[in-house]
Amino acid sequence: MEKLFGTDGIRGEVGKYPLTQEAVFAIGKTLGKWLKQIHPQEKKLKVILGKDTRESGDELEAALLAGVMQEKIEAVRLGTCPTPTVAYLTILLKAQLGIAISASHNPGSDNGIKFFGHDGYKLFPEAEKLIEGIFSKSYANSTPTKSANQVFADELDYFPAYLEFVKKSLNGQSLKGLKIVLDCAYGSFSEVAPRVFRALGAEVIVLHNEPDGTNINVNCGTLYPQLMSKAILEHKAALGIAFDGDGDRVIAGDENGVILDGDQIMAILGKYLLEEQRLPGKLIISTQMSNIGFEILLQQMGIRLIRTEVGDKYVLQEMLKQHAVLGGEQSGHIIILGRSTTGDGLIAALELIKVMLKRKKRLSALNADFEKFPQILVNVRVKQKKPFSHIPGLEEALECCQTELGKKGRILLRYSGTEKLARIMIEGKTQTQVKDMADSLAVIIRNDIGEDR
DSSP states (O other): HHHHOSSEEEEEEEEEETSSSHHHHHHHHHHHHHHHHOOOOOOEEEEEEEEEEEETTHHHHHHHHHHHHHOOOOEEEEEOOOOOHHHHHHHHHOOOOEEOOOOTTOOOTTEEEEEEESSSSOOOOHHHHHHHHHHHGGGGOOOOOHHHHHOOOOOOOHHHHHHHHHHGGTOOOOOOTOEEEOOOSSTTTHHHHOOOOOOOOEEEEEEOOOOSSSSTTTOOOGGHHHHHHHHHHHHSSEEEEEEEEHHHHOOOOOOOOOEEEHHHHHHHHHHHHHHHHHHHGGGGEETSSOOHHHHHHHHTTTTTEEESSSSSSHHHHHHHHHHHHEETTTSEEEETTTSSSSSOOHHHHHHHHHHHHHHTTOOOTTTTOOOOOOOEEEEEEEESSOOGGGTHHHHHHHHHHHHHHHHGGGGEEEESSSSSEEEEEEESOOOHHHHHHHHHHHHHHHHHHHHOO
């Protein structure tokens, strides 16, 4: 049986293992059994469950809940709900497990399941291994109950509680007079984010907030922030905020339409926290994907950068280990411990706006010192995730490229944890140099294990 968990929970194409009705029902039963094992003293166990706007969310929710409830676990339904909101409500409602049905930034044909423990943190690898062990036994003996025969509780109206939670970022300060473009990616924040910003007094221009079940992440949001950038200029807005499908990522745009990724947002937040003496250890945690320019800028400010594997759960693990309060990924996952237990695009956006208001500076001025090194990311769709060392000619080519790049360049090869993709990231002196290198490495990989070979 294939491994259940990838980089971020369980993810795949709906209708194929592990996102068949049978497998998802078995996952639900597995979670119930697992909760009983790790909370043996609890007489009443509770699970809360939210989902993004994909049309497959309803059927996966029904199968998952049927499995959970067969184990006599209480289930609270949140309906369409951003993933970070699930994490917060897990703590607020004193649930033992929070579940978000979402494939994040993936296409609408995909879906997935993310998990949060009673403390609001994503499950760590040790828990995932235990769940997979139980699942391997449960799957063979599970017969899903038809969802039509299931009776589930009404959806909980979580917005008032979440609004009060996010408002704390601004300490009562109003956003009146601030014009903001919001790109909701046809995802979980389509209704929530505009309501929050309007409640805080901002003038809001909303893009991509009419999900139809299939358009999530399509040419919008954090993956395609160009439309947000264009709207900033058209409406003369102070800034723009783009979310991904489930709301755990954020990408910003300044008043000139210049796009700021997760590295740049973390640099601004890190400098502010350092000046406020609220950056323990003068430390930020990020991943191998963060730009060299980010690391150089932090060094100049006297801030250390520790890199982890790609994946926000690895960032979180290192943050807890190092007692750091700020970490994240270039892709827009920003974790601010003390404000959230996971990447929350809305919280990160409000914290960024707070810095603008406190320092009385435009976003472009706050980002002025960041010099981004040319970077390229090339994806190669593959048939199998073969060790890179086993691909003929790849190691020799890598050595040649690294020699040419010298100390002011990096190469990172890795496989996606959620898709059958080989990812090639290169940073160097010029865009032409890194593109040529990435293309040459992509050809070698494609010729050996490429899906279209």
